[in-house]
Amino acid sequence: MTSALRPLRLGLLSALVVSCATPPPPAPEAPPAAPPAVKAAPEPVRLSVVGTNDLHGWVMPSQGKLADGTAVEQGGVATFAGYLSILRAQNPDGVLLLDGGDLFQGTLASNLTEGAVVIDAMNTLGYVASALGNHEFDYGPVGPRSVAMEGDDPFGALKARITQARFPILGVNVTDAQTGASPTWLGNTGTLLVERRGVKVGVVGLATPHTPEVTNPVNVASLRFAPLATSALAAATDLRARGAEVVIAIAHAGAVCKRHDDPRDISSCDRGDSEIIEMLEALPEGTLDAVVAGHTHQPVGHFVRGTPVIETSGRGRAFGLVELFVDPTTRKVLPERTTMQGSIPVCAQVEATLGTCDERKLKDRNKVELVPATFRGQPVVADAALGTQLAGALAKVEEMQKRPLGVNVPAKLTRDYDAESPLGNVLADALNQLGMTGIAVINSGGLRADLPAGELTYGAVFEVLPFDNTLSIVTLTGAQLTKLLEGAYSRKGGTLQVAGLKVHLETCNGVTRMVSVTKANGKPLEPNGLFQVAMPDFLARGGSGMDEVLKTLPPGSVNLGERQALTLRDALVDHWRKRGKPLVAPTPGRILRASAAAGCTVKSSGRD
DSSP states (O other): OOTTTHHHHHHHHHHHHHHHHSOOOOOOOOOOOOOOOOOOOOOOEEEEEEEEOOOTTOOSOEEEEOTTSOEEEEOOHHHHHHHHHHHHHHSTTOEEEEEOSOOSSSSHHHHTTTTHHHHHHHHHHTOOEEEOOGGGGTTOSSSSOSSOOTTOOTTHHHHHHHHHOSSOEEOTTEEETTTSSOOGGGOSOSEEEEEETTEEEEEEEEEOTTGGGSSOGGGGTTEEEOOHHHHHHHHHHHHHHTTOSEEEEEEEOOOOBSOOSOTTOOTTBOGGGOHHHHHHHHSOTTSOSEEEOOSSOOOEEEEETTEEEEEOOSTTSEEEEEEEEEOTTTOOBOGGGOEEEEEEEOOSEEETTTOOOOHHHHTTOSOOOEEEOEETTEEOOOOHHHHHHHHHHHHHHHHHHTOEEEEEESSOBOOOTTSOOHHHHHHHHHHHHHHTOEEEEEOGGGOOSOBOSEEEEHHHHHHHOOSOOOEEEEEEEHHHHHHHHHHHHTSBSOOOEEESEEEEEEEETTEEEEEEEEETTSOBOOTTOEEEEEEEHHHHTTGGGTHHHHTTSOTTSEEOOTTOSSOHHHHHHHHHHHHOOOOOOOOSOSEEEEEOOTTOOOOOOOBO
16 A cells, blocks of 8 residues: 555544444434323213192192281292293203192182193193092092083093193003003003103103092092002013113102101101002112102102102192213113202292291291292292283182181181091081081091181182082991991091090000090990981092991982082081181090000001
């Protein structure tokens, strides 16, 4: 190699060494991959079940006066519409408005139209369905007669209301005695399938099996009322097979619970008067997702084996609310999310401190300040259009209610369902005088209000006796009368009020039995002697369990008063006006009650 080339070679070699010793700069790192997005679980579907029961024609509010003279109102369908408006705005397409039955009978507004004014209001409110109550049968045929005579349709008035209603009236356990199928005039088989917010909801209607005992039995003679539990199970199973993801019962059968502080504690609920609890305890758990109950007129807001049950005291004064949440994937109700309010007062105005218009809760307050009601943070605004819709009918009612009868009531005459009462004694005496029989009986369940002190008005009498009964006379022996009374007093259906008799009762383990009965002067009833007894035709037709004895009487023993020109109520009004004397309660002591010794045993023969 020449010396001239050596420097060039060394320079190239040096460059190669440097090139191999220095690596190229690294490529920029790619940003880390973002974690996959977590898809939020879909929210459960909320269904708001709004329940009412035992409206009994009270489309207008109930009115009362407190100790300080403040007038309060509770209920009324126009005000109730304001609550519904709030619920529907907060849960669009998620509200189901349901009723537990006994829509009619109890107010002039209802009776003057045979329930038409009630159905008009319910159509406007948007009811989904109602249960078939026992008082739905009270009007009998269309027209003034409340009991079907030969050639009359005993369901005439009810059929007219079913045709008018834009919602079904359901009674899955009610069948025609001849065919064994649902009566064709009901227009349904007792169940309904609807959809709310994409959830298929089944509704099953149930009527109390005791219906023939608590309406005029003549009007329902062609029907049969099956037990609740077996009917509910079959209907719920069928609804789920048809696609129902939620099943709700509306039942004219309720409960009596003394405590309401713990909704999961039903130990205070009287099993003898709580048909709906007995039904749920007989069903497989989860058969029903909620129950809107009725019939007992008692507030209920309890879970029974996991199923929420709501009921109010009726007359439109409150409503119940169950919020169900349905899993959008499994399509099952999430029981841990269920919330319930058994009885929410319907108020246009509330007491500022307590937030209620319930007269019973306000009666002892010395000073009351009323303010506009709110619900879920929103003002309650009554439906003015619905109020206008009712105005015409209510104007006629008010005129009739205020009609004075020229009779004074010096002191308020109160009723008592379970004991002798001043009102019961006054009415039993009046029946005795009307029938001129010497003995009279009247059922406590037929007395629907106290008689206020002051000038007697037709409206006050109507509220006490809203049913279109007639005065009946039953002729029977002393032995038969004793047996009749033994049956009446051993039932859980209210204490029979009497005139011309003295009755001794004994209570054993909560059950009552008659120990003895005598004439009012203490003399015995001669077993073979004949006695005439005045009573409402409801009893004379076998109501309150009297049919067991009455059906054994010879022909001609029962005069139902069907040809009388006046109803029992109007006959009493006429009697009091002609008599012209104040209505004063007689001295009590006709019904004496004692507790039996420990360890006693006694059987009950049934209940209303």
